[in-house]
Amino acid sequence: MTSFLASHTSPLIRKLESIFPLSEGERSALESLPIQVANLGPDQDIVRIGERPSRCFLIQDGFTCSYKITGEGTRQILNFHIAGDIPDLQSLHLSVLDHSISTITPCTVGFIPHEALHDLCGRYYRITSALWRETLVDAAVFREWIVNNGRREALSAMAHLLCELVVRLQAVGLAQDHRCDLPLTQSDLADALGVSTVHTNRVLQDLRGAGLITLKERTLTVLDWEGLKTAGDFDPLYLHLEPGSEAA
16 A cells, blocks of 8 residues: 555545535645555445444445445445545544445545545645535435436346446546446346345346347447436436536
């Protein structure tokens, strides 16, 4: 694990600027954050429920997920996280983690001490506002996932989830023309939607059969964006993106 500055915060800056305008001075302050970078393998817990972390982590590359395990041992994925996200930002103010976060793919992450983030927020009130806005957007995503899993049929819920991922990836420069890397397994998607892998496979086949998507070799291509949005009852309002960040 090595200590780096500057360029290692660029995913965070891209993410924050998708939801909040930053000044040059604020970008420079974010670039000055002390970061320890680590390369992690897939299916590796980064933080676990019950831990009391003294640092947050920034995803620089790869996919992770927040999850909880039921008493029967089944996994419920609570959210997917991509480059630029700080999935455990709440640990700045909540001392004990109430869920776990794991890598899905090989990931590069940067650990930022809580002390450094508290100091930064003390010196730059607008960065505090940006990070606060980020946690509020996370809460909005959780609310939408409750509706998605609780009230939408599986095909609609899958379409909605795929739309969300495309828009979020587009906002940080990781999707173009409704095409993006999507290295999620059918098991990952099933655990996010609370359905079986068999049902997940069937739903994906239905979306392909309807001419809405292709999903090959870890790449998602949306063939009919408006059709997929309609199928998923998808409105990106809850992502609260700055103008120009949403996939058109």
